Amino acid sequence: MKTLVKVIFTSSFFYSLIRVATPLVLASLGAVITSNAGITNIGIEGIMLISALAGVFASAFLGGPWVGLLVAILVGVICSLLIGYVSMSLKADSVLTCIAFNTMAVGGTVYFMYAVVKDKGTTLALDSGKLPSIPIPIIEEIPVLGKILSNHNILSYVSFFMVFVVYILLYKTPLGLRIRSAGKDPKALSSVGVSLLKTRYIALAISGVLGGIAGAFMSMGYVTWFSKNMTAGRGFIALAADAMGNSTPIGATMASLLFAVAEALSYGLQVTTFPPELVQMLPYMATIVGLILYSIKRNADKAK
Amino acid sequence: MGDMNSKVVLKAEGIVKVYPNGVVANKDVNLEIVAGEIHALIGENGAGKSTLMKILFGMEQPEKGKIYLNGQEVTLDSPKKAINLGIGMVHQHFMLVESLTIAENIVLGKEPKKNGFFLDRREMLKISSEVAEKYNFSINVEEKIENVSVGVKQETEILKALVRGAKILILDEPTAVLTPQETKNLFEELRNLKKQGHTIIFISHKLNEIMEICDRVTIMRHGVTVETKEVKDTSPAEISSKMVGRDVVLHIDKLPAKKGELCLEAKDLCYTNKLGKMMLDHVSFKLYAGEIVSVAGVEGNGQSELAEILSGMKEKNEGEILIENKRMQDYSPKAFREKGVVYIPEDRMSVGSAERMSIRDNIFACKVDQYLKKNVFLDESRMEKDAKKWIEDFQVLCFSSKQKVNMLSGGNIQKVVAARELTEDFKIIIAEQPTRGIDAGTSELIRRKLIEFRDAGAAVLLISADLNEVFELSDKCVVMWNGKINAYFEDTAELTEEELGYYMLGVKNQSKEEVEKIWR
Numbered sequence: 001m002k003t004l005v006k007v008i009f010t011s012s013f014f015y016s017l018i019r020v021a022t023p024l025v026l027a028s029l030g031a032v033i034t035s036n037a038g039i040t041n042i043g044i045e046g047i048m049l050i051s052a053l054a055g056v057f058a059s060a061f062l063g064g065p066w067v068g069l070l071v072a073i074l075v076g077v078i079c080s081l082l083i084g085y086v087s088m089s090l091k092a093d094s095v096l097t098c099i100a101f102n103t104m105a106v107g108g109t110v111y112f113m114y115a116v117v118k119d120k121g122t123t124l125a126l127d128s129g130k131l132p133s134i135p136i137p138i139i140e141e142i143p144v145l146g147k148i149l150s151n152h153n154i155l156s157y158v159s160f161f162m163v164f165v166v167y168i169l170l171y172k173t174p175l176g177l178r179i180r181s182a183g184k185d186p187k188a189l190s191s192v193g194v195s196l197l198k199t200r201y202i203a204l205a206i207s208g209v210l211g212g213i214a215g216a217f218m219s220m221g222y223v224t225w226f227s228k229n230m231t232a233g234r235g236f237i238a239l240a241a242d243a244m245g246n247s248t249p250i251g252a253t254m255a256s257l258l259f260a261v262a263e264a265l266s267y268g269l270q271v272t273t274f275p276p277e278l279v280q281m282l283p284y285m286a287t288i289v290g291l292i293l294y295s296i297k298r299n300a301d302k303a304k
Numbered sequence: 305m306g307d308m309n310s311k312v313v314l315k316a317e318g319i320v321k322v323y324p325n326g327v328v329a330n331k332d333v334n335l336e337i338v339a340g341e342i343h344a345l346i347g348e349n350g351a352g353k354s355t356l357m358k359i360l361f362g363m364e365q366p367e368k369g370k371i372y373l374n375g376q377e378v379t380l381d382s383p384k385k386a387i388n389l390g391i392g393m394v395h396q397h398f399m400l401v402e403s404l405t406i407a408e409n410i411v412l413g414k415e416p417k418k419n420g421f422f423l424d425r426r427e428m429l430k431i432s433s434e435v436a437e438k439y440n441f442s443i444n445v446e447e448k449i450e451n452v453s454v455g456v457k458q459e460t461e462i463l464k465a466l467v468r469g470a471k472i473l474i475l476d477e478p479t480a481v482l483t484p485q486e487t488k489n490l491f492e493e494l495r496n497l498k499k500q501g502h503t504i505i506f507i508s509h510k511l512n513e514i515m516e517i518c519d520r521v522t523i524m525r526h527g528v529t530v531e532t533k534e535v536k537d538t539s540p541a542e543i544s545s546k547m548v549g550r551d552v553v554l555h556i557d558k559l560p561a562k563k564g565e566l567c568l569e570a571k572d573l574c575y576t577n578k579l580g581k582m583m584l585d586h587v588s589f590k591l592y593a594g595e596i597v598s599v600a601g602v603e604g605n606g607q608s609e610l611a612e613i614l615s616g617m618k619e620k621n622e623g624e625i626l627i628e629n630k631r632m633q634d635y636s637p638k639a640f641r642e643k644g645v646v647y648i649p650e651d652r653m654s655v656g657s658a659e660r661m662s663i664r665d666n667i668f669a670c671k672v673d674q675y676l677k678k679n680v681f682l683d684e685s686r687m688e689k690d691a692k693k694w695i696e697d698f699q700v701l702c703f704s705s706k707q708k709v710n711m712l713s714g715g716n717i718q719k720v721v722a723a724r725e726l727t728e729d730f731k732i733i734i735a736e737q738p739t740r741g742i743d744a745g746t747s748e749l750i751r752r753k754l755i756e757f758r759d760a761g762a763a764v765l766l767i768s769a770d771l772n773e774v775f776e777l778s779d780k781c782v783v784m785w786n787g788k789i790n791a792y793f794e795d796t797a798e799l800t801e802e803e804l805g806y807y808m809l810g811v812k813n814q815s816k817e818e819v820e821k822i823w824r
Contacts, residue, residue: 174415174423177408181401191399192413192464193384 007268011147016267018148019222021260022156023048023231026214027238028245028252029159029166030207035247036170037203038183042098043083044211045235046105051076051215053109053123056226057116060128069131069155069216076212077205084204088197106229113226122227123219130224131155131216153221155213162210166249169206179203211235233284240287244294255290262286312375313339313503314360314391314472319369321355329355330366331527337472342494342504344514344535346547347524348602348769353507356524357474360505361393362386392465393474396481398457400449406460407432407445410467435467440496454579455486459493466502473497474505479513480604481579491517509547509602511540511809523547544805548771556748558755561779564593566629567732567763568614568645573623575609583609585787586623589822591732596754596764598778598796600771602808606787607767608650611736614765615647616640617655627732641670644731648721648738650767652714656721659710663702664691666709667724690727698723699749715746722750726757733757736767751777771801782822783807790814792822 007013027044034041054075059068083101087094110120117125133153140150170176181189182199190196214234219226237259238252245251266282319333330352337343347353358364360371362380371378373389380386383393400409407428416427432445441459449457458478465473475494479487494504494517506518514521515535522532523546530546568591575584583606591597601607612618614625616637625632627643640647649655657666668675668687675690677683691705698719702712709717718738726733735754739747754777758764768774774781775796783791783804791807791814793799806812 168422172422172425174417177404177412177415177423181404181412184403185399185401188399188401188409189412191383191395192468193387194413 003272003274004269007265007272011144013264013268014148015152017257017260017264018152018156020263020267021257022153022159023214023217023222023234024238024241024256024260024263025159025253026155026162026210026217027235028241028256029162029249030210030214031239031242032166032245032247032249032252033170033179033203033210034207035242036183037179037200038186039084039087039094039200039204040239041080041083041204041207042095042236042239043080043101044207044238045231045233046098046102047076047079047083047208047211048215048218048231048235049102049105049109049229050079051212052219052230053113053215053226055212055216056123056126056128056219057112059220060123060126065129065131065220068128068220069213072216072220073209073212076210076215077208080204080208080211081201084201088200102235109226110228113228120228123225126225128224128226129220131220153217155217155221158213159217160253162213163249163253166210170249175202237283237287240291244290258290259283259286310338310341312336313373315372316356316360317370317372319356319359319366319371321352321359321364321366328527330359333369333524333527333529335522335529336532337503337505338520339503340498340501341519342498342506342517344518344521345505345507345524346509346511346514346521346543348509348547351524351547352527353524354476357393357476357505357507360386361391361474387465387468387470390469390471391474392462392468392470392472394458394461394465394476394478396476398461400457400460402450403448405446405448406443406452406456406463409449409460410435410445410463412464414468431467432463435463439463439466439493439500441493453486454481455483455489458482458486458490462493462497471501472503472505474507476507477509478506479508479510481581483581487513509604509809511543511811514543515540540809540811541802541806544809544811545802548801548805548808556751556755556776558777559759561596561758562594562761564595564761564763567591567593567627568765569626569629570614571624571626573610573613573625574621575606575613575618576621577609583787584613584620587784587787587789588623589782589789591763591765593731593761593763594758595779596758596766596777597780597782598766598768598774599782599784600768600774600804600808601784603769605784607784608736610784611647611650611734611765611767614640614734615645615649617647617649641728644729646725646728646730646733648718648725648733648735650736650740652717652721653710657709657717659717660708662706662708663695663700663712663720664688664705666720667691667694667705667727670724670728694723694727698726698753699746713743715742718742718750719746722753726753731762733762733764734767735764737769738766739768739770739773747773771804774804775799775801782819785810785813789819789822792819794821 027048030044031041051072055068055072058071059065083097086092087097113123114120117123119125131154133151136150140146178189178194178199182196186196218230241255241259242252244255263283266279269279270276314337316333316335319330321330322328333356345353355364359366362383362385365381371380378389410432411428416424418424429445436443436445441463443456443459478490482490498504508514518535520532521535521543523530523543525547571588573584573587576582587610599607609618613620616635616639619635653659664687675683675687688705695705700719701716709720738750754764766777778796781793781796782789
């Protein structure tokens with residue numbers, strides 16, 4: 001217990017909490033957009049992974065991390081539109097489409113990584129660079145808080161800014177109104193002459209942008225290289241966060257933070273004497289427990 | 305109306321509509337709508353009203369015929385086009401997003417914008433509350449749809465159409481879901497709309513409502529527009545006789561009924577639907593072996609709920625059912641089947657059959673237990689043998705027993721359903737609209753089968769809106785109106801269709817004592 005307290009109540013634990021929360025928040029916001037439009041985008045995991053590699057390549061060969069970020073976003077959008085085309089326009093089963101896409105993402109990234117850097121594990125050999133970390137003036141000076149909040153990667157700040165962007169998009173714009181209608185009652189949307197397909201493609205594209213940023217963060221912020229299957233299920237955790245957060249941007253962010261605590265804890269505890277196998281399970285255990293609790297609560301609400 | 309100044313705004317001429325499955329919904333439809341009138345369209349279910357309205361709203365395209373709007377011929381190939389031309393429709397099933405507010409639903413698709421990107425909430429509220437005010441709708445546009453009553457939802461739909469510039473409003477059975485107070489309120493609003501120059505097409509089969517609010521009425525029967533009359537020059541009796549009249553008299557020979565034992569007894573069945581409307585209001589009757597009792601009535605007066613309760617598809621709220629003098633404990637479909645009740649449902653596609661499975665699989669769906677080898681494996685050869693026999697017996701037109709049901713025509717699907725149900729070990733048949741929308745040959749086959757089984761000692765409850773069927777098949781007849789049995793006829797031979805029509809439309813009602821003769 002003492003070790004646990006020691007691990008948690010340090011500024012470095014909270015600093016790492018924000019760091020590990022970044023990709024979860026971004027991906028869960030992507031999931032929020034699509035699930036509001038009536039699509040469960042299981043492919044967000046693969047989108048992140050492919051974007052992460054694309055970002056590293058673009059950064060190394062085309063002109064630094066900013067170009068890398070741009071390409072990662074672009075690739076994220078293309079990937080999600082591809083999923084949309086197969087599952088919506090060609091009407092393949094959407095779950096199977098996304099599973100196939102995710103499997104392809106794992107294998108495909110390794111293939112291209114090997115083709116380019118002759119390594120099946122990481123792209124360490126490439127000098128791909130890192131998006132800058134930003135010290136925040138004034139806050140930086142505050143003891144403890146400064147250490148927690150300042151000097152994060154720029155995408156961490158972007159991710160929390162995105163919560164507001166997505167909130168405004170969903171609730172304050174005509175597009176948001178249409179996206180929510182597409183998810184809640186597609187017939188009503190069609191009956192007023194708005195294309196359901198178009199609305200859903202737009203939602204998918206936006207989730208591709210968010211997934212792309214999340215991927216770029218993984219390989220150019222969180223670490224500075226791409227490694228095999230580096231997303232490690234974060235896309236799925238993000239889907240769980242979306243469900244737990246009732247598909248609202250704030251709710252999904254809160255749920256993401258909860259899962260991030262588990263993940264940060266697993267890193268913190270790795271330096272202690274806890275069995276590492278158990279510790280590494282933490283974020284995934286937390287996801288399952290979270291979903292169970294959420295479902296119990298939802299069913300209880302329904303019964304009322 | 306009818307003077308020289310009346311201007312025809314919408315005209316349909318010689319409309320023919322045949323659905324891909326061969327159902328002829330509109331045979332020869334002619335309709336003239338005059339500017340500023342409330343025009344009723346009345347007809348039985350299946351008479352072709354909804355199809356006609358879908359054509360006028362661009363949801364279906366006719367095979368033949370022309371549509372004129374203000375004298376100009378138009379092609380209405382999508383609802384969007386109809387909306388742009390000033391035609392609005394309020395569907396029976398609302399097209400609203402439950403989690404959004406009334407205002408959001410009203411502007412959805414043509415949202416006012418601020419700075420080119422943001423939703424202009426103030427403008428949205430202004431647009432929707434202004435239109436509500438203009439037409440005297442007292443609603444709070446900021447309320448969410450999921451929290452408002454059915455009446456308000458309907459008002460939202462009307463406002464949705466008005467905001468999009470509808471001059472002609474089509475209302476598809478708008479009062480079917482409303483309480484009497486809400487209906488009164490709706491009529492007030494419709495009168496007001498009319499005063500402001502709107503034209504309203506009002507689909508209904510409630511005569512009293514038509515008499516109350518409409519200027520003219522067009523009567524449809526079996527896909528044809530029978531006649532258009534000024535409401536003030538007609539009477540409920542005239543409309544009802546034109547609406548439910550028989551056009552071909554067919555005749556099936558049958559022996560006099562041999563009344564047997566009491567098979568089924570229903571006592572005070574009540575059922576309230578999800579919307580809180582009481583669909584069955586203390587319905588009681590007895591069913592004897594060897595007799596066909598028909599339940600006549602205009603759709604939506606509780607007949608389908610009755611059939612669904614007697615087959616276990618819905619659970620009653622009150623009352624009880626006794627089969628062979630034993631009170632039912634369990635009201636599941638399985639329990640009814642075990643007691644020898646078979647059910648031919650009205651919706652043969654989604655309830656009656658598994659449309660993407662083969663004929664054989666459908667026939668054996670309820671009897672696989674009797675076709676097992678070593679108690680585990682399906683005895684395919686025996687199944688195939690019996691399937692062949694029954695396909696022949698029920699004259700199902702198909703290439704093989706393995707053909708999928710959705711490849712068959714409506715009539716043949718019904719034969720498959722009948723083949724499954726009527727080869728069970730049964731005592732009671734609940735047949736709900738067994739011949740609706742199917743060809744004459746199949747109808748006759750199914751009717752003959754029902755008589756055949758009645759002669760063999762089965763009790764048959766026949767729910768039908770087809771008066772031919774009621775007159776030809778039934779030994780006794782009851783009429784349902786407004787969730788109650790409002791008439792009982794011991795002998796259908798003396799009954800005329802006019803007489804029956806009055807009861808079906810609630811123009812006449814028998815006294816309680818007369819109805820209670822069912823108990824004797």
